[in-house]
Amino acid sequence: MGGQVTEKPKHRQHHSLFQIKDSKSWLSMEGMAQAMKSPFGVPENPEFTFGLDGPLSKLKMEVLKEGVSIIVLTGFGGSGKTTLATKLCWDEQVKGKFKENILFVTFSKTPKLKVIVEGLFEYCGYQVPEFQSDEDAVIQLGRLLLKFGASPMLLVLDDVWPGAETIVEKFKIKIPDYKILMTSRVAFPRFGTPLILKPLVHEDAITLFRHHALLEKSSSNSPTDDLVQKVVRHCNGIPLAIKVIGRLLCHQPNELWRKMEEELSQGHSILDSNIELLTFLEKILDVLEDNSIVKECFMDLGLFPEDQRIPVSALIDLWAESYGLDDDGIEAMAIINKLSSKNLANVSVTRKNTSDTDSDYYNNHFIILHDTLRDLAIYESTKEQSKQRKRVMIDINENDPEWNLGEKQQGMMTRILSNCFRWCAELKPQQIPAHTLSITIDETCTSYWSNMRATKAEVLILNLRTNQHFLPGFLKEMSKLKVLVVTNYSFHPSEMNNFELLGSLPKLKRIRLERISVPSFVTLKNLKKLSLYLCNTRQAFENGYMLISDSFPNIEDLNIDYCKDMVELPEGLCDITSLKRLSVTNCHKLSALPQEIEKLGNLELLRLNSCTDLEGVPDSIGGLSNLRILDISNCVGLSNLPEDFGKLFNLRNLYMTSCARCELPSSIINLKNLTKVVCDEETAASWEPFKPMLPNLNISRINGSFSVGI
Template sequence: MAGAFVGGAALGAAFGELLKVVEDVAIKAVYFKSIVKRIESILNQITPTIEEIKNLNRVLDRSEKETAMFTDQLRDAKRLVRSCAKVKWWNYCAKPCYSNRLLDFEESLVRFFQIEVQAMQLRDGMKILMQVNEVGSKLDRIGTMGGSFRPIGFVGCCGVPGVPEFVVGFDEPLRELKMQILNEGEQVVVLSAPGGCGKTTLAKMLCRDEEIEGTFDMNENLEFDMFKDNIFFVTFSKSPNLKVIIEKMFQHKDYPVPEFQTEEDAINQLESLLKRIGPTPMLLVLDDVWSGSEFLTEKFKFQISKYKILVTSRSVFPRFSTYKLKLLKDQDAMDLFCHSAFPQHGRSSIPKDLVSKIMRRCGGFPLALKVVGRSLYGEPEVIWKNRLKPWSEAQSILYSNNELLICLQPSLDALDGMYKIKECFLDLASFPEDQRIPVTALMDMWVELYNLDEDGEDAIAILHQLSNRNLVNLVLTRKDASETNGYYNEHFVMQHDLLRDLAIHQSDQNPIEHRKRLIVDIVANDLPRWWIDQREHPVHARLVSISTGVLILSI
């Protein structure tokens, strides 16, 4: 296939320009029509090959020196065809000359693809065969080093993805998480945080940590760094397919993949594989495990020495040891935001207080800091002020950043099918941001709205469910406060601003007159537009919150 070995962007561009001119002249020209038509037919036949040449060479980053001469011929041919179109009917001397030149080009076009391209293919095929033989020889040499080594498959089946080149604020979390992983008593550790906090990034950093690689990499003394086959990195997702996951683990170790009859058979085969690898230390990372899938995590637990499992999740799984990743501190958040907004390490003319205000609206979420910062890169001060204005008017940051919404929305989607829990989460947005919400107030409200038990146990259970999903933080103002005595005066709830924005965004999807909750943030004397437009329309909300920045009225 010629496209794999020759050509490039310059050849593709020259070919496309020539084809366009030939098609135009074939329609309009009176003379040379038969020759131009034949050239057009040849060009149309080789168009797919030229496109493949262009695409593959972009991927392979191949040199265009070999086809430079032919590229120049295509450009000369374009000028020739254009000149032919300009030959007048009375110019009998020019017609034979241009006809011969067109015939010469037609012949060179056919010769290039029939002879030169095939020679290039043969030569490049021999080069590839030679390189494959060299790789095979190296693998054979490695295989003679003794021990239980087996050559691994290509990196990618369950290989550790790359870490972003700029990461801040994760030194301490990495150290603490590493201590939990290396703790002899813990086989499963859950790394938990809301979406957009950097759980996957921290997990990748852990896998690439020198101490962890030295512990879990049986091949650390080999010549090639690619032989790191005792760390499996698997994306679990919302609907995991256990058979596919286990197939990838077999492929990662370059073992033949058995034909699994059932999921139970796949799990049994995996256990046998891991026992063959042992007693060498092994680390399995299950990334993005959803709430409700923790029972699947149990299936990957085996009584194997030095076998560890790291789970990343938006939720907390009480049955496992958990490490909660915190949001970035202000200085780290500022460093990350400025790296995205000012890659050249300069703030230009943007005032520091304006930068600080926008950074704080991102709430310490790494994803929010990167997305918002990137969106403001290179923008003048007026755009920065314009971006801050709607947020100052109580509009959510999610309205102007769809990527953030996409990241956080699954946390809310995970509550589908749990009607009361989801409704209670949405109710929390009725309270002002950055304030502690008394649990007793929530109990009174939810008893009325959802017919919960008046003793408060149902409400507390719901709050624990939300806390386990990192959607709220439960706060005790006294260390000796207890739930066992039925008194909850010392219990409070706090919700992060972005999660509150998510709840408000969800509630705002319906028309005003059909909303269950009406959340009104009044800034100065400015009333929301819908307030004025809807004066004569009834509002049927069951929960109304009006904030003026000082006084909160809940109805």
């Protein structure tokens, strides 16, 4: 709302729009001053780059000199603009001038001014207002930036697309020594003469390629220098192409090198257009033909919005039902690691937990995908014949109510997505044959569902940018739907309406909701897994008309993470005897577990990590005869474990970092199957007296501070 900026001490969270790498625990009473100890949103400093020293020197000169307020850095897709901007933010001279007043914001094709400003408020430790309009957000942004005082400030707006100039103008605020750096594929002459990031010269390209192809050491199996030179020349100095092809050819036989060179030698220069670059990169995917699932999984990465983190947990659900991968995510992570090793995706772990040492905990793992590689994934998906297409991606946004049908020339990918929508609209309602449907939509385009049908779809991904959303009516006809992923990319949780439509889906097995206000439950007898991330749950858990046991009588996996309004587990939960995995993490208001928890006789995993207000564990926990994994790390409110804790005869792994004040009962000696306790040094001291009586026990000591931020 309008008015003065109100300070509110709170813990910092990773907003989905920003790539925040260094998470703090809690903001102190100093509010913004404490929060601003490190630059905001700046990606990690690249470990290895080459050929950027000259451009960095020129860019730094522009940023440090007086008078210039906006600097535009432009270049081809994949040329290294974001990398150069990141290196600038980590430069000692730049940090010396701007200190902690460096803000790094990713714009992408459809920026939301209110969402960006909300993220800045949250980072600075202030209560996030509910803006009445973009104009209100601009006023509040000005007041926020004035809080920085007279100190120099650098704002990086990364990946700005045509049509966003008016939003950029909103950030032009009269503050002394305030600089804006824009990176874009276009020049934006209205903001002055741009700096152009040119392709690498051949010598630098060779050095970068040899690094990623691991050609530092010669061997009898290494390709000839002439072959290396030819492959690199085809990359035309574009770092992204050099890195991807170099890594894909790493340790490959000479035959594959020659085949790759022959394929790359055909066609036009990749500098001619974005489509040529995609055609060029497409050829390297042939390397993945030995495992078609890997290529399919790569194409699935295009189902999620540009410049947003892709949750690994969502991919695990998608791939388990689409390709029959295991539920614990081990096979999915193997594929993700393969894509990462080939420079086709980057894995980001936003927060390290003690239970991350457990092989099936991936709530803090995300995929970050380069825009051009996302374009490649979409390009590959849309090459299939319409009636055989496995994926349909529809992007409807307020910036172009006609679905960007080429009029604004915002790039080839926009036209592909637009053609997807046009193709859907032209088909008869029952003829959308896709296995997976991904829809990105905002609050201005919620009524264009009447002619859509997706009766064959087994996966539905809804990417929202709205504070209120009605589930589409065609959902009730999706009788084959197995996986539903709904993610709201606005700051405040989205109110979900028409939730009762889910009750008509007989095969729905997995639901993942993020930043959603969960309404009352509906009956889903075949649901096996429910994941709630950053959701408001009070309406469903406390005020709902239906018990969770009646809604999900056969659920096996319940995952609740960062649901800050949850004070107790939903009534009826302990009546779900099918439950095998219960993960309630970072729910700081949860104060107690139900006494009847012993009724969960099939429970194998109980994770309570970072439930800071949890004061005790009931005696009845000893009735969980099948419990194998227990995580109570960072439950700092726990003062003791009950005597019946020793009845957990099948307990194998126990995680309890930052639990030094938690007293252990003497019955611990009965845990003969306990083989691993992961804890900090202080907590480990309380376990030492029991170790002689538990010969199979291994106490793993870890170093790390307690953190409750995302």
